[in-house]
Amino acid sequence: DGGITQSPKYLFRKEGQNVTLSCEQNLNHDAMYWYRQDPGQGLRLIYYSQIVNDFQKGDIAEGYSVSREKKESFPLTVTSAQKNPTAFYLCASRRSPSQRSGANVLTFGAGSRLTVL
Amino acid sequence: QKEVEQNSGPLSVPEGAIASLNCTYSDRVSQSFFWYRQYSGKSPELIMSIYSNGDKEDGRFTAQLNKASQYVSLLIRDSQPSDSATYLCAVRGPNFGNEKLTFGTGTRLTIIP
Numbered sequence: 001d002g003g004i005t006q007s008p009k010y011l012f013r014k015e016g017q018n019v020t021l022s023c024e025q026n027l028n029h030d031a032m033y034w035y036r037q038d039p040g041q042g043l044r045l046i047y048y049s050q051i052v053n054d055f056q057k058g059d060i061a062e063g064y065s066v067s068r069e070k071k072e073s074f075p076l077t078v079t080s081a082q083k084n085p086t087a088f089y090l091c092a093s094r095r096s097p098s099q100r101s102g103a104n105v106l107t108f109g110a111g112s113r114l115t116v117l
Numbered sequence: 118q119k120e121v122e123q124n125s126g127p128l129s130v131p132e133g134a135i136a137s138l139n140c141t142y143s144d145r146v147s148q149s150f151f152w153y154r155q156y157s158g159k160s161p162e163l164i165m166s167i168y169s170n171g172d173k174e175d176g177r178f179t180a181q182l183n184k185a186s187q188y189v190s191l192l193i194r195d196s197q198p199s200d201s202a203t204y205l206c207a208v209r210g211p212n213f214g215n216e217k218l219t220f221g222t223g224t225r226l227t228i229i230p
Contacts, residue, residue, distance in 0.1 A: 035220075040125065042205065042222040043161070058217070090160055106151075106207075106218055108160040 002027045004109035006091050011114045013078070013085065021076045021112045023091035030095065032074035033106070036060060037088040046089075049074055078114060086116045120144060121208050123221035132230050136193040140206030140221055143187070149209040150182055152191045154202045155223065161205055165191060196228045 004025045013019045025032065031050050035043040045058030049068040063082025068074055074093075078085045091109040122141045130136040138152070149168050153161035165180040167173045167189065173180045179192040189208075193200055203223040210219065 033218075040222060042121075043207075043220040045217060048217075105163055105166065108162070111160045 004091055004093055004107060006089075006109035006112050009110065009112060011112060013114060013116050015116060016080045018077055018079050019114065021078070021089055021091075021114070023074045023076065023109060024072055025074075025091075025093045025107075025109075026072060027093055027107065028071075029093035029107070030071070031093060032068070033092040033094075034058075034064070034066065034074070034076045035090040035092065037090060037111075043090065046076065085114055088113050120219045121206055121221040123204075123206050123224045125222055126225040127227050128224055129227045129229055130196050132196055132198060132228050134196055136196045136200065136226055136228070138191040138193075138204050138206075138224050138226065140189045140191075140208075141187055142189070142206075142208045142219075144208070144210040145184075145187060147184075147187075147208045147210040150180070150189045151207040151209075151218070152178075152180060152189075153205040153207060153220075154200075155205055156202045164204070193226075198228045198230055201226060201228045 007022045033048040034046040037043050044060050046064050047066045049055035052071050055066050055068050063079055065077045089112045092106045094106045120143050151166045152164045154164050155161040165178055167180040167182045170182050170184055177194045181190045203225045205223045206221040207218050
């Protein structure tokens with residue numbers, strides 16, 4: 001079955017550590033996204049990528065980094081510069097407008113919950 | 118003003134009744150509108166999408182869009198306990214080359230048996 005796989009599901013980090021959240025999709029989607037969700041604040045866009053080897057900052061990119069070396073993979077690194085990293089992180093993907101119908105539908109992974117100790 | 122606004126709730130509706138969820142958006146040139154359902158601790162799943170003025174029905178769900186009033190709503194008929202969740206309104210506009218999907222904070226819906 002096609003889908004988006006995020007790992008780990010739960011992650012604990014000590015202050016000052018970098019951590020990397022994995023996101024893999026086998027939907028053949030061009031575009032991939034990282035969102036952060038905090039209680040009462042909805043989803044906020046961290047980074048997105050429309051094609052391999054290219055990505056753009058979203059609304060809250062500070063303290064985060066990404067890479068897009070393969071179409072299927074879009075890992076997110078939460079660096080020590082992110083002052084309040086405890087949150088629920090959601091990876092998503094969608095077909096680009098150049099692909100077939102369903103271009104506007106965003107599909108989410110199951111999420112990764114990061115807690116800073 | 119927030120880009121996408123929803124009443125956070127909680128909204129309590131008796132089982133079998135109609136649940137009405139509302140959303141307003143600030144960017145007049147927004148083009149695509151979505152409703153996602155999110156169960157506690159889970160990721161959002163798409164319920165409805167709507168792109169043109171009027172109503173769109175899918176089973177027990179009806180999405181309504183009024184671009185002149187910058188208003189989109191979701192009606193759930195014959196509400197079931199399994200409909201209890203947080204409902205997120207999302208809007209795609211011209212920012213970020215039309216890639217950005219802006220979410221509201223969500224409305225928590227509780228269906229009372």
